Amino acid sequence: MTAWIVRRLAASIAIVLAVVTLTFFLIHLAGGSPCGQSDAQSVAPEVCARLRAQFGLDRPLWEQYGKYLWAVLHGELGQSFWQRRPVIAALQDALPNTLLLAGTALVIDFTLGLALGVYQAARARRFGDIALGNAALFVNSMPTFWLGLVLLLVFAQWLHLVPVGGTHDPVLCSRLDSLQCVADRLWHLALPATTLGVVGAAATARFQRNAMLEVLAQDFVRTARAKGLRERRVLLVHALRNALLPSITLFGLAFPFLLTGAVLVEWVFAWPGMGWLSVMAIGQRDYPVVTATALVASAMVTLGNLLADALYVAADPRIRVRGA
Amino acid sequence: MTVGTWLALAGALVLALVVGAEARRAAGPVGRRFFRHPTAAPGLVVLAFFVTLALAAPVIAPYPWYLQLDPVHLANQPPSWRFPLGTDPLSRDVWSRLVFGARFSLGIGSLAMLVAVSVGAAVGAVAGYFRRWPDAVLMRLVDVGLAIPRIFVLLVIVALWDRVSLPVLVLLIGLTGWFGTSRLVRAEVLSLREREFVAAARALGARPGRVIFRHVLPNTTAPIIVSAALGIGSVMLLEAGLSYLGIGVPSPKPSWGNMIAEGQDRLASAPWTSLFPGLAISLVVMALNAVGDALRDALDPHKEVA
Numbered sequence: 001m002t003a004w005i006v007r008r009l010a011a012s013i014a015i016v017l018a019v020v021t022l023t024f025f026l027i028h029l030a031g032g033s034p035c036g037q038s039d040a041q042s043v044a045p046e047v048c049a050r051l052r053a054q055f056g057l058d059r060p061l062w063e064q065y066g067k068y069l070w071a072v073l074h075g076e077l078g079q080s081f082w083q084r085r086p087v088i089a090a091l092q093d094a095l096p097n098t099l100l101l102a103g104t105a106l107v108i109d110f111t112l113g114l115a116l117g118v119y120q121a122a123r124a125r126r127f128g129d130i131a132l133g134n135a136a137l138f139v140n141s142m143p144t145f146w147l148g149l150v151l152l153l154v155f156a157q158w159l160h161l162v163p164v165g166g167t168h169d170p171v172l173c174s175r176l177d178s179l180q181c182v183a184d185r186l187w188h189l190a191l192p193a194t195t196l197g198v199v200g201a202a203a204t205a206r207f208q209r210n211a212m213l214e215v216l217a218q219d220f221v222r223t224a225r226a227k228g229l230r231e232r233r234v235l236l237v238h239a240l241r242n243a244l245l246p247s248i249t250l251f252g253l254a255f256p257f258l259l260t261g262a263v264l265v266e267w268v269f270a271w272p273g274m275g276w277l278s279v280m281a282i283g284q285r286d287y288p289v290v291t292a293t294a295l296v297a298s299a300m301v302t303l304g305n306l307l308a309d310a311l312y313v314a315a316d317p318r319i320r321v322r323g324a
Numbered sequence: 325m326t327v328g329t330w331l332a333l334a335g336a337l338v339l340a341l342v343v344g345a346e347a348r349r350a351a352g353p354v355g356r357r358f359f360r361h362p363t364a365a366p367g368l369v370v371l372a373f374f375v376t377l378a379l380a381a382p383v384i385a386p387y388p389w390y391l392q393l394d395p396v397h398l399a400n401q402p403p404s405w406r407f408p409l410g411t412d413p414l415s416r417d418v419w420s421r422l423v424f425g426a427r428f429s430l431g432i433g434s435l436a437m438l439v440a441v442s443v444g445a446a447v448g449a450v451a452g453y454f455r456r457w458p459d460a461v462l463m464r465l466v467d468v469g470l471a472i473p474r475i476f477v478l479l480v481i482v483a484l485w486d487r488v489s490l491p492v493l494v495l496l497i498g499l500t501g502w503f504g505t506s507r508l509v510r511a512e513v514l515s516l517r518e519r520e521f522v523a524a525a526r527a528l529g530a531r532p533g534r535v536i537f538r539h540v541l542p543n544t545t546a547p548i549i550v551s552a553a554l555g556i557g558s559v560m561l562l563e564a565g566l567s568y569l570g571i572g573v574p575s576p577k578p579s580w581g582n583m584i585a586e587g588q589d590r591l592a593s594a595p596w597t598s599l600f601p602g603l604a605i606s607l608v609v610m611a612l613n614a615v616g617d618a619l620r621d622a623l624d625p626h627k628e629v630a
Binding site: 011014015018019022134137138140143144145146149150152153256260263264267275278279282290291293294297298301302305 | 363464467468471472473474475476477479480481482557561564565568569571581584588591592595598599602605606607609610612613614
């Protein structure tokens with residue numbers, strides 16, 4: 001078991017290193033410059049050269065790469081050209097927002113998805129199952145950002161139930177210092193998290209329904225029914241516990257989905273998370289920020305996969321890993 | 325809209341229905357399994373309709389996609405007989421742009437998928453057939469590719485150029501989307517390469533390239549077709565997302581993604597500009613998923629799920 005963990009951990013680290021290398025060289029092919037966009041010719045050449053030297057852009061590529069790698073290992077991700085502050089500071093502002101959004105969406109995704117999946121399996125091939133199945137298929141086919149816009153239109157513009165964007169009220173609640181302001185944050189979170197969560201739940205429900213049906217066909221379920229247990233107990237205790245196992249795989253798959261969806265949903269709702277930061281930074285050709293967000297996103301996905309694998313092994317005693 | 329364009333639209337609808345019915349009538353044993361799926365036929369009709377729109381766009385669209393009719397008096401008009409889906413903030417006819425947008429959205433989706441599937445099949449076949457170090461190297465590459473969320477890769481790469489031309493965009497989306505297919509093909513090839521007909525081909529002196537492309541890959545077409553059909557939908561969603569962020573199809577050209585972005589600022593007062601393109605994407609992607617599911621059941625009966 002320990003050997004397996006060490007091997008998986010090493011593989012994960014290797015993947016993240018490869019990602020750092022890839023993004024670094026990709027971005028450097030761009031030749032973005034601290035002097036701004038190409039049309040900004042107003043910056044004097046000597047100022048430009050000084051800025052380039054200040055950011056180390058006049059050094060050979062391999063030296064920049066080595067320096068970058070060394071710095072990344074120490075948690076230094078460079079300076080943002082656009083925000084004129086360390087990239088890590090910009091990320092520290094953005095990452096909690098993304099984690100809050102994606103985390104809430106994950107909770108919605110799995111609670112709603114599991115509940116719907118169990119309900120559909122219980123009423124398999126009847127009206128409720130088919131209607132929900134088709135609805136899930138439709139939601140799953142929508143562009144996430146478009147669903148966000150539709151919800152925005154209905155709940156913010158027409159019904160005025162929730163704010164149209166941002167993470168908090170900038171006037172009343174710039175700091176999180178009262179219960180009212182906590183409520184304000186949750187209020188702003190409601191729509192983006194629902195958008196992201198519902199789209200995920202559509203996929204989770206479909207998966208969970210099939211997992212439940214597979215388990216419900218097994219002998220021990222018939223035994224449980226034959227013992228005279230109530231259907232509710234058979235479903236929720238006997239079947240669901242076994243049907244939850246495959247969902248752990250889904251948990252690992254949810255990470256890339258949530259991060260990708262978060263990029264677009266953050267843009268719709270002006271939610272200053274990593275996706276929003278990345279898109280803004282691209283407009284400014286601020287490549288240290290773009291590299292860093294791609295790197296952090298990849299690290300999160302790799303970590304998520306590792307976590308899902310470990311959970312799966314821990315949860316299912318039938319799985320024996322080689323070298324355990 | 326004139327009588328001619330209404331007739332053309334009706335013609336497209338009829339043609340889509342005829343294609344659906346005709347396909348069903350001519351179906352062989354595999355086709356019958358395909359049409360046993362309740363959503364297969366409607367999905368096929370929806371796809372046929374949108375493909376017709378894309379191909380016959382100049383006939384069906386009442387106005388050119390770039391035409392600003394009257395920015396002062398005809399901007400943000402609600403749907404009417406003259407403008408069935410309303411007009412956008414620049415007074416362009418949304419229906420015309422939607423029809424021409426089908427060309428961009430469907431074209432980019434299918435071409436990018438073609439790139440992805442070709443690369444994925446080639447890489448998967450090489451890795452699975454040769455095993456040892458090519459397999460190890462290629463599959464580690466795939467691991468890395470799957471670890472980076474695709475949209476971040478594309479954001480990084482798109483940032484390299486100020487403006488990405490359409491062929492490059494198609495290539496980029498394709499080249500970041502082959503990882504899953506390559507794993508699938510590799511798994512198939514790993515088992516196929518042990519079969520007698522491959523040994524026979526080798527014994528006759530066929531070189532690896534010939535064995536792979538003439539004997540092994542043709543036997544993996546079923547999973548490749550299924551993964552392509554299911555993949556086009558996600559590629560279209562990705563293209564829509566990129567165009568929405570302003571880094572996909574450049575703005576005056578209509579893609580369903582950037583049409584949504586153009587209506588965003590007027591969402592409260594003129595929601596039709598953003599709503600209809602999104603509806604079109606959802607319909608097409610849903611149809612693609614339905615057809616893909618049915619194809620999977622028809623081509624890989626042993627993988628059928630409840």
